[in-house]
Amino acid sequence: xxxxxxxxxxxxxxxxxxxxxxxxxxxxxxxxxxxxxxxxxxxxxxxxxxxxxxxxxxxxxxxxxxxxxxxxxxxxxxxxxxxxxxxxxxxxxxxxxxxxxxxxxxxxxxxxxxxxxxxxxxxxxxxxxxxxxxxxxxxxxxxxxxxxxxxxxxxxxxxxxxxxxxxxxx
Numbered sequence: 694x695x696x697x698x699x700x701x702x703x704x705x706x707x708x709x710x711x712x713x714x715x716x717x718x719x720x721x722x723x724x725x726x727x728x729x730x731x732x733x734x735x736x737x738x739x740x741x742x743x744x745x746x747x748x749x750x751x752x753x754x755x756x757x758x759x760x761x762x763x764x765x766x767x768x769x770x771x772x773x774x775x776x777x778x779x780x781x782x783x784x785x786x787x788x789x790x791x792x793x794x795x796x797x798x799x800x801x802x803x804x805x806x807x808x809x810x811x812x813x814x815x816x817x818x819x820x821x822x823x824x825x826x827x828x829x830x831x832x833x834x835x836x837x838x839x840x841x842x843x844x845x846x847x848x849x850x851x852x853x854x855x856x857x858x859x860x861x862x863x
Contacts, residue, residue: 706850707811710819711826711834714806716798718756718784720791725761725771733765740771749778756794757783792827799830803837811841818856820848 726732728743757779759772776786787797818834831847838845839857846853 705815707814707816708819708850709811709816709834709838711799711830712819712822712824714799714802715824715826716756716802718754720758720794721752721755722758722760722791723775725759725767725775726763726765729763729765729767732763735765735767735771741774744774744778747778749782752779752782755783756785756798758787758789758791758794760788760790792825795825796827796829799827799833803830803833806837808837808841811838813841813843815844815846816842817846817848817850817853
């Protein structure tokens, strides 16, 4: 019987796994509608009072997304006021949802990576992940890898989708 050779393991492919860079920490979403009358009407005095009485310490070291889940028209200052209350406790505050937090975190960390290890190599941006890696992070990874990589693929080595091939140098 012939020996089975794992061609994927023996290939020169470099795997770029965004999970390796996934920032640890609790992600929390705060819905402003909880402080609106019937979830839709902002009464400034009541809103400010609710924020004053809220326990902000529960967000210590959290990544926090501020949003409004209803169709209420909320003035910009309302989200800013919530962010000011959160500032002493939260690691990061964004306007949006949980996926937006992860996208914002990747937008901060991906530009800081040294991509020279991928110089003139075939790279696979690993597609399957156990952590919630947003599509924006994959797009950014490809953007930062492109100037270095000979080729970029997405997925797994056994079923990668080709995305980019550098032009041949004269």
